[in-house]
Amino acid sequence: MRPVNLIPLEDRHGESKPLRTGPVAYIVLGALVLALVGVTMLVLVDNKISDRKSELTQVQSEDAAAKARAESLASYTQFAALHEARVQTIASLADSRFDWERVMRELTLILPHTVWLTTLDASAGGGGGGGGSGGGSLSSSITGPSLSISGCAVGQDSVAGFVTALKDIDGVTRVGVESSELAGASEGAGTSGGSEGGASQDCRTRKFIAEFHLVVAFDAAPVPLSDEEAAPVTPTEKSEAAAEETSGEKEEAEGG
Numbered sequence: 001m002r003p004v005n006l007i008p009l010e011d012r013h014g015e016s017k018p019l020r021t022g023p024v025a026y027i028v029l030g031a032l033v034l035a036l037v038g039v040t041m042l043v044l045v046d047n048k049i050s051d052r053k054s055e056l057t058q059v060q061s062e063d064a065a066a067k068a069r070a071e072s073l074a075s076y077t078q079f080a081a082l083h084e085a086r087v088q089t090i091a092s093l094a095d096s097r098f099d100w101e102r103v104m105r106e107l108t109l110i111l112p113h114t115v116w117l118t119t120l121d122a123s124a125g126g127g128g129g130g131g132g133s134g135g136g137s138l139s140s141s142i143t144g145p146s147l148s149i150s151g152c153a154v155g156q157d158s159v160a161g162f163v164t165a166l167k168d169i170d171g172v173t174r175v176g177v178e179s180s181e182l183a184g185a186s187e188g189a190g191t192s193g194g195s196e197g198g199a200s201q202d203c204r205t206r207k208f209i210a211e212f213h214l215v216v217a218f219d220a221a222p223v224p225l226s227d228e229e230a231a232p233v234t235p236t237e238k239s240e241a242a243a244e245e246t247s248g249e250k251e252e253a254e255g256g
Helices: 026-098 100-110 138-141 156-166 237-255
Strands: 114-125 146-154 174-182 192-193 200-201 209-217
Touching: 026 100, 114 156, 138 156, 146 156, 174 237
Parallel strands: none
Antiparallel strands: 114 146, 146 209, 174 209, 192 200
16 A cells, blocks of 8 residues: 655655745855855955055155156266266377477487577477478378477488488377578578568578478377367256255265
8 A cells, every 4th residue: 555645745844845935046046146256256356456556556656756866866967977078078188188398308319419400399280380481281281290390400411310310209200301401602691681670590601501491290199189179068057056065965074
């Protein structure tokens, strides 16, 4: 005989109890879970955005502070650039100086006893000196330091020997003979008429004495700076302020 459960359905307990609400409860529960997950993700994303905004604000603040510090130190940078420019200018001026004292000392050592000088002109920028006559092609082609030498010698052989000796001076690259003349038949009296009524001394006191004019070139020597190149750098107002501030800080440190 098959058993029959006579207990009403609503009063049954255990596995035999049927679902009272059906699948709706599970659907609602799933929706709540999804909503909870969505809210959690939204909160996490919002927190992450807030953190990034906070980091951005901090970075912007640090950037503004760095820019302010850089602007405060700009005057020192300009002062350092000014210092470097002045050092370079001084170094260029020092390198462009020509050692005339050494040249004169060597000239006295190689000067033959058969040669005596009447004029000696030096030029630092080329073109030869103005002590001689004419000014030939050599003097016009010189761009570096040069010497213009005039004088007399005992014969043309002494002039040639003097030219050879001049080439032994350190730095001499060329020696040009502008003129070398013996006294003429009517010359050799020792004086010649001056242009202002006086008498100018002529070193050709004998017929065998030759008067010469030489140009000595130092082409390898550094050319002196021009006025524009050698002009000192004009400091800016910020550079001057930085220099004064640096000087003031140094005085305070020494006083402390």
